[in-house]
Amino acid sequence: MNEEFTPKIVGFLCNWCSYAGADLAGVSRLQMPPSLRTIRVMCSSRVDPLFIIKALLYGADGVLIAGCHPGDCHYMKGNYYARRRFAMVKSLLEATGFEPERVQLSWVSASEGIRFKETIEEFTNKLRKLGRNKAAKKVFV
Amino acid sequence: MKRIGVFICECGPNIAEKIDIDSIVKEVSSISGVEIAERYKLLCSKDGKEYLKEKIKENKLTHLVLGACSPKQHEKTFIKVCEEAGMNPYLCNLINIREQCAWMTPDREEATAKALRCIRAGIARVKYQQSLEKKYLESNVDILVIGGGITGLQTSLLLASDARKVYLVEKNPDLGGMVSSFKSLFEGGNVKSVVKEKMEKVLENKNIEVFTNSEVKDVLGFFGNFIAKIEKDNKITEVKTGAVVVATGCSLFDPGQIAKYKYGKLDDIYTSLEIEVMNMGGRIVLKNGREPQSVAIVHCVGREEKGYCSKICCSYSAKFHDYLREKNKDVEIHNLYYDLCTSQFERGRKDISVTRISDIEEITEESGKKHIEYLTGDGKKESVSVDMVILLPVIEPGKNVPELAAMLRIPLDARGFFAEEHVKLNPVATSLEGIYIAGCVQGPKNILESITQSEAVAGKILCSLIPGKKLEPEVMVSRIAPSLCTGCQTCLSVCSYGAIVFDRENGICVTNEMLCRGCGNCASACPSNAITHKHFTSRQIYQELTEVLYPSRSMKEQK
Ligand SMILES: Cc1cc2nc3c(=O)[nH]c(=O)nc-3n(C[C@H](O)[C@H](O)[C@H](O)COP(=O)(O)OP(=O)(O)OC[C@H]3O[C@@H](n4cnc5c(N)ncnc54)[C@H](O)[C@@H]3O)c2cc1C
Ligand code: SF4
Ligand code: SF4
Ligand code: SF4
Ligand code: FES
Numbered sequence: 001m002n003e004e005f006t007p008k009i010v011g012f013l014c015n016w017c018s019y020a021g022a023d024l025a026g027v028s029r030l031q032m033p034p035s036l037r038t039i040r041v042m043c044s045s046r047v048d049p050l051f052i053i054k055a056l057l058y059g060a061d062g063v064l065i066a067g068c069h070p071g072d073c074h075y076m077k078g079n080y081y082a083r084r085r086f087a088m089v090k091s092l093l094e095a096t097g098f099e100p101e102r103v104q105l106s107w108v109s110a111s112e113g114i115r116f117k118e119t120i121e122e123f124t125n126k127l128r129k130l131g132r133n134k135a136a137k138k139v140f141v
Numbered sequence: 142m143k144r145i146g147v148f149i150c151e152c153g154p155n156i157a158e159k160i161d162i163d164s165i166v167k168e169v170s171s172i173s174g175v176e177i178a179e180r181y182k183l184l185c186s187k188d189g190k191e192y193l194k195e196k197i198k199e200n201k202l203t204h205l206v207l208g209a210c211s212p213k214q215h216e217k218t219f220i221k222v223c224e225e226a227g228m229n230p231y232l233c234n235l236i237n238i239r240e241q242c243a244w245m246t247p248d249r250e251e252a253t254a255k256a257l258r259c260i261r262a263g264i265a266r267v268k269y270q271q272s273l274e275k276k277y278l279e280s281n282v283d284i285l286v287i288g289g290g291i292t293g294l295q296t297s298l299l300l301a302s303d304a305r306k307v308y309l310v311e312k313n314p315d316l317g318g319m320v321s322s323f324k325s326l327f328e329g330g331n332v333k334s335v336v337k338e339k340m341e342k343v344l345e346n347k348n349i350e351v352f353t354n355s356e357v358k359d360v361l362g363f364f365g366n367f368i369a370k371i372e373k374d375n376k377i378t379e380v381k382t383g384a385v386v387v388a389t390g391c392s393l394f395d396p397g398q399i400a401k402y403k404y405g406k407l408d409d410i411y412t413s414l415e416i417e418v419m420n421m422g423g424r425i426v427l428k429n430g431r432e433p434q435s436v437a438i439v440h441c442v443g444r445e446e447k448g449y450c451s452k453i454c455c456s457y458s459a460k461f462h463d464y465l466r467e468k469n470k471d472v473e474i475h476n477l478y479y480d481l482c483t484s485q486f487e488r489g490r491k492d493i494s495v496t497r498i499s500d501i502e503e504i505t506e507e508s509g510k511k512h513i514e515y516l517t518g519d520g521k522k523e524s525v526s527v528d529m530v531i532l533l534p535v536i537e538p539g540k541n542v543p544e545l546a547a548m549l550r551i552p553l554d555a556r557g558f559f560a561e562e563h564v565k566l567n568p569v570a571t572s573l574e575g576i577y578i579a580g581c582v583q584g585p586k587n588i589l590e591s592i593t594q595s596e597a598v599a600g601k602i603l604c605s606l607i608p609g610k611k612l613e614p615e616v617m618v619s620r621i622a623p624s625l626c627t628g629c630q631t632c633l634s635v636c637s638y639g640a641i642v643f644d645r646e647n648g649i650c651v652t653n654e655m656l657c658r659g660c661g662n663c664a665s666a667c668p669s670n671a672i673t674h675k676h677f678t679s680r681q682i683y684q685e686l687t688e689v690l691y692p693s694r695s696m697k698e699q700k
Contacts, residue, residue, distance in 0.1 A: 045665060076562065076638075
């Protein structure tokens with residue numbers, strides 16, 4: 001795959017931790033590829049499994065769900081639900097022939113600007129290796 | 142007709158240097174629905190806010206998209222601007238092109254492309270945003286405190302004022318709780334000043350109504366508007382309060398449950414609390430009326446069985462040495478412990494002798510003495526004979542805790558104590574807003590820790606329930622469409638706040654907007670898509686999603 005390819009990543013960031021962590025990365029002027037398309041949600045538990053599947057079908061090369069660390073969710077247990085749904089989506093993707101590596105769940109706190117940057121960089125590199133998402137735009141749901 | 146205004150902020154050089162604002166303005170001007178698109182130097186400045194208000198009025202704008210900083214930075218500022226301009230603030234979309242774009246993207250062209258994408262997505266989303274009305278609710282600022290131990294007393298004293306009445310309910314005939322049976326404290330200090338003075342002050346305070354020999358029978362409602370029923374002498378008094386503080390303390394594990402300790406079977410085996418009470422009565426004596434010449438203090442009674450350490454027993458056991466030696470300075474005291482959990486201060490006391498054990502094998506009576514056979518920490522069999530045994534049972538939840546929890550609609554933790562909303566972030570709140578926990582109800586604590594919690598609770602209440610100030614409940618709540626709901630109750634099981642109830646009559650679920658915190662969990666759990674999470678509806682999210690990925694498709698749809 002050529003070096004220039006910038007994958008499209010849809011990132012669902014929870015308002016309280018990961019969105020704030022992303023802001024901190026910016027405030028700290030940490031530089032990263034412009035691959036992320038942020039969608040802010042109040043909690044990672046708002047991410048409906050269908051959002052993930054639709055994102056892949058609409059042309060995302062990867063989907064990131066980022067929330068507070070286990071035990072730190074602003075709504076008590078939201079991220080545990082997110083984790084369960086994520087595991088479900090992942091096995092569903094596997095079963096239906098998608099590449100499950102295209103979805104990722106990460107915990108990023110409001111103080112982890114560096115972790116946010118690293119998450120974006122690592123996921124971007126991983127997707128560069130995987131190449132474009134071939135399932136994109138084939139079907140609409 | 143939607144009339145959208147798009148304003149891109151330069152933020153001085155912060156955004157302008159990294160992003161080609163003019164090209165964005167040009168691009169978005171042609172999007173259908175966009176009435177006006179302009180750049181401005183500092184939107185959050187006084188002039189900037191006036192500029193926005195004028196533009197809204199002048200162009201009769203119905204929707205606003207601002208390309209500026211993070212919503213964490215200035216969402217509140219622009220909510221106010223919208224309100225002042227007579228626009229519903231939920232029809233404004235603040236797009237973060239500073240922190241998450243200009244400041245983190247090295248290349249100017251790429252930053253511009255990213256910013257444009259974000260703003261286009263913002264425009265697509267704003268078209269589907271709905272006006273939401275803020276609600277204002279009268280609130281009652283009075284407080285119900287359940288439990289008149291040191292924690293309940295302190296909380297009541299901190300909160301009672303001419304503007305705020307406190308109802309203090311104690312099930313026993315007297316206030317004071319456990320501490321009132323202590324003659325001294327392990328840290329030193331005067332118990333009288335700690336508890337007696339507080340009791341007197343509470344009884345004198347005309348803004349505290351004390352109900353002793355009483356019980357709370359029911360608590361209904363929500364933050365700012367609770368109704369509680371207090372029963373005293375078979376008579377029910379109904380009180381209205383804004384918040385409830387649960388300070389019902391704890392109990393001690395019953396050592397009778399473990400046969401080897403022979404508690405209740407042999408004479409002269411006491412629990413720590415019985416020793417406190419006996420000492421308060423004047424003297425610690427054996428059944429035959431004589432003072433003990435030798436005593437064994439057995440720590441960690443029930444710790445294995447309950448599965449947690451109760452933290453304070455080792456510390457308070459230090460004062461038993463003083464109690465005993467005050468009357469008989471030659472008394473022989475053995476401490477048998479599994480794990481010592483105490484501060485350097487007590488450890489540094491040279492006059493305390495401790496033996497680490499791994500098990501108590503048996504306690505028997507031999508010629509009037511208690512003979513304790515135990516295994517040492519490294520497995521050796523040893524024994525000791527003493528006149529008296531003092532057991533330090535672990536602290537466990539109060540007897541009536543499960544019923545109390547059900548009545549208050551708040552959960553318990555794995556040990557059976559009341560659970561805090563968040564161990565680190567919200568340690569004295571519970572999952573039900575307006576119900577707070579403090580002191581030993583939440584787990585073993587010494588007095589200092591209990592008092593600290595009552596101060597935390599008072600702080601929370603004083604800054605949220607303010608006389609004359611109306612409450613603003615969450616607006617971005619979830620709503621269930623009755624026609625789509627199948628009554629499966631999935632949503633009910635995922636909500637951590639008890640905000641969803643099952644309406645038996647109609648066979649569907651309903652959200653209680655007063656309890657909903659707006660996380661959206663239920664909306665993504667509902668298999669029938671019956672739940673709308675206001676301001677984060679699936680429709681709004683799909684607009685954003687489609688636009689950031691596949692612009693032409695969403696543009697087509699909108700035409
Ligand atoms: C033997 C012993 C010695 C200790 N020594 C020390 C010491 O030296 N120094 C120190 O810092 N700490 C000491 N502690 C810890 C200290 O006792 C606690 O930190 C303190 O009592 C906690 O206060 P509280 O008000 O939370 O609970 P409690 O003292 O247990 O008070 C709770 C009150 O609530 C009432 N109540 C219970 N259920 C209901 C209900 N349903 N409705 C109405 N009222 C109800 C109870 O009757 C009681 O009055 C000791 C503990 C023990 C067991
Ligand atoms: S609104 Fe935000 S982006 Fe604009 S000047 Fe103020 S801080 Fe900067
Ligand atoms: S999950 Fe959906 S269908 Fe099931 S009860 Fe709740 S709202 Fe109704
Ligand atoms: S949005 Fe969250 S708090 Fe509100 S009802 Fe749904 S799950 Fe409960
Ligand atoms: S609020 Fe961050 S994951 Fe729930």
